Amino acid sequence: MKEHIDFEPDTEDLLDRALASYTPVSPWLGLEDRVRARLSVSAQPSRRLPFFSWVWAVTSAFAVAIILALLLRSHLTIAPQNNATNRIGSSRIVANSAETESVMNAVPSHSYLERHSRSLRTHTHQPSQLQLIAQLLASGPGAIASLATAEKEQQTPIEVKPLAIKPLEIEPIQIKPIEEKPADAGGAL
Amino acid sequence: MSDSAEAARPLFDSLVERHSQLIYRIALAVTRNPQDAEDVVQEAFLRLYQAGRWEQIPDIQAYLARIAWRLAAKRKKQHGEISITGQEFLPQLVSAAASPEDSALDTQLEHWLHACINRLPEKLRQPLALSALGELKLVEIAKILGLPEGTVRRRVHTARKILREQLERRRGGTL
Numbered sequence: 075m076k077e078h079i080d081f082e083p084d085t086e087d088l089l090d091r092a093l094a095s096y097t098p099v100s101p102w103l104g105l106e107d108r109v110r111a112r113l114s115v116s117a118q119p120s121r122r123l124p125f126f127s128w129v130w131a132v133t134s135a136f137a138v139a140i141i142l143a144l145l146l147r148s149h150l151t152i153a154p155q156n157n158a159t160n161r162i163g164s165s166r167i168v169a170n171s172a173e174t175e176s177v178m179n180a181v182p183s184h185s186y187l188e189r190h191s192r193s194l195r196t197h198t199h200q201p202s203q204l205q206l207i208a209q210l211l212a213s214g215p216g217a218i219a220s221l222a223t224a225e226k227e228q229q230t231p232i233e234v235k236p237l238a239i240k241p242l243e244i245e246p247i248q249i250k251p252i253e254e255k256p257a258d259a260g261g262a263l
Numbered sequence: 264m265s266d267s268a269e270a271a272r273p274l275f276d277s278l279v280e281r282h283s284q285l286i287y288r289i290a291l292a293v294t295r296n297p298q299d300a301e302d303v304v305q306e307a308f309l310r311l312y313q314a315g316r317w318e319q320i321p322d323i324q325a326y327l328a329r330i331a332w333r334l335a336a337k338r339k340k341q342h343g344e345i346s347i348t349g350q351e352f353l354p355q356l357v358s359a360a361a362s363p364e365d366s367a368l369d370t371q372l373e374h375w376l377h378a379c380i381n382r383l384p385e386k387l388r389q390p391l392a393l394s395a396l397g398e399l400k401l402v403e404i405a406k407i408l409g410l411p412e413g414t415v416r417r418r419v420h421t422a423r424k425i426l427r428e429q430l431e432r433r434r435g436g437t438l
Contacts, residue, residue, distance in 0.1 A: 085430055088369070089423065092376035093395035101287040101301060109279050112305045113272075113312055 150208075271318065278317075279308055282324055285398055286331045289407070292392035293335035295381065296342070303338060307331040328399070328407045336389070372430075379429050380422075387422040390415045 210217055283304055290303035307330040311317050320326050380388060393404045394415075401419075405412040 085427055088372060089426055089430060092373045095373060096377060096380060096392055096395050097288050097292040105287060105301060106279050106283050109283060109305050109308050110276055112309060116309050
């Protein structure tokens with residue numbers, strides 16, 4: 075109230091009037107209609123949303139596929155040296171495949187794999203687990219199958235069976251008397 | 264838009280009828296530009312409509328006022344200084360009872376006062392302009408501005424004090 079006394083009485087009145095007239099203007103005629111029209115128009119673009127969402131889905135799927143392809147490619151090109159080794163190993167497999175099939179029952183398959191992996195180790199100087207898996211995959215499905223059977227063989231204990239005793243049958247020597255009639259010497263006179 | 268939103272459209276239209284005038288005045292108080300104020304009103308109602316579930320908002324006027332104020336403040340910041348001094352509003356202000364001489368003097372003073380209000384810092388001008396609308400309580404203004412009620416009261420008081428001092432100085436100088 076002190077401030078009101080300090081100022082001239084009509085100062086406050088004039089200030090109030092100035093403030094009241096600060097934003098007294100009504101909007102241009104038809105503001106409500108324009109707002110409604112804007113709302114009607116704005117409802118249309120929202121129908122396009124599904125299309126854009128499809129575009130986004132397809133684009134993101136495409137991007138993911140590209141990333142996966144790049145990752146796979148980078149994994150395959152980790153060690154080109156290993157690929158060369160794989161080729162050597164696979165050629166050995168091809169060369170030995172006939173032999174392997176013929177003696178599959180007699181020769182345990184894991185021994186072949188052991189030999190194969192040993193040869194790989196000598197070529198690659200302590201390869202990583204990933205590289206070994208890659209090599210195994212490159213060797214073909216036969217190698218994986220043989221590895222599986224090798225595991226089975228390792229799991230089953232080896233049974234030691236006694237050898238079947240089968241004595242040799244020796245025919246007795248028959249002694250016949252020497253005939254007195256000398257054999258024809260073939261030399262006819 | 265969903266079917267439910269389309270069904271609620273008549274209800275929303277009545278909302279537009281009820282609140283558009285006040286929202287316009289709030290926007291105009293901040294932007295001081297009729298075209299910008301109208302754009303703000305349209306944008307505010309559009310945002311409310313697109314947000315959905317507007318029927319569940321308890322105080323829709325305060326909500327709309329807050330959106331409008333934000334949009335107007337943003338627009339004001341983009342456009343910079345207020346270009347309109349309020350001169351075009353003045354013919355409505357002159358009282359019919361005053362003599363032509365007094366009216367001319369009052370008009371000149373009010374014009375000058377509007378310019379003074381426009382020159383106030385925004386943190387003082389906006390609470391003052393919103394309180395000058397006469398339709399909003401201090402609590403509502405505080406909600407719109409996102410400030411405590413005491414802060415709004417203090418800012419309005421400070422703004423009025425500055426204006427009074429300027430007015431006194433002018434009158435003392437001219438008289």
